[in-house]
Amino acid sequence: MEGDRNPQHPDVHTLTLQQVLEALVDPVRRSIVTRLHEARTDLKCGSFDLPVGKSTATHHFRILREAGLIRQYYAGTARMNALRYAEIDEVFPGLLGAVIAADRAASSRLAPA
């Protein structure tokens, strides 16, 4: 599946709250979502500074993709990631925004002044 250049993406209307929360409960996955939202642009997998190895990172990106939170596509040889914010917000209004805001608030409390 990792070699598939056109990974499958679920229709957000088929997602359950359970799937989305299970994706967001992991702090590494949540940091990917928050970073994508802050960047306001699509980012390639290699541009995230994650505290895990490459295969674990790939696993986290796949979970996010299967939970409908990100869309992955290729630009040349780089696998790009887009946050599906508007689509998720349509199905679970306010959820992603509240989680991202709380995650950013927590990060700013932890960051050195």
Place this chain on the structure above:
Amino acid sequence: MEGDRNPQHPDVHTLTLQQVLEALVDPVRRSIVTRLHEARTDLKCGSFDLPVGKSTATHHFRILREAGLIRQYYAGTARMNALRYAEIDEVFPGLLGAVIAADRAASSRLAPA
């Protein structure tokens, strides 16, 4: 601890998003939160129709209490549960409302017409 008639409750300002999401990711715990919100009143532990045994239910109530989501107190011999909605919403704005709304929407889709 279960015999303690005055269980400890965390100050919501000491809670992490991680704790709150870990509490809410469990569907039984989420159903307790949603039920308390719908009831608009405090409810005793025995009044929840949960698909788990009594000791597991007690465990779920404790996780919710430790995550700051509910306040527990005794009224006579009944252990009562109050949703700490306003307090949680102050620290994680919009989060609990979004989760409850999504949970209720999911329940209404599953319920027979």
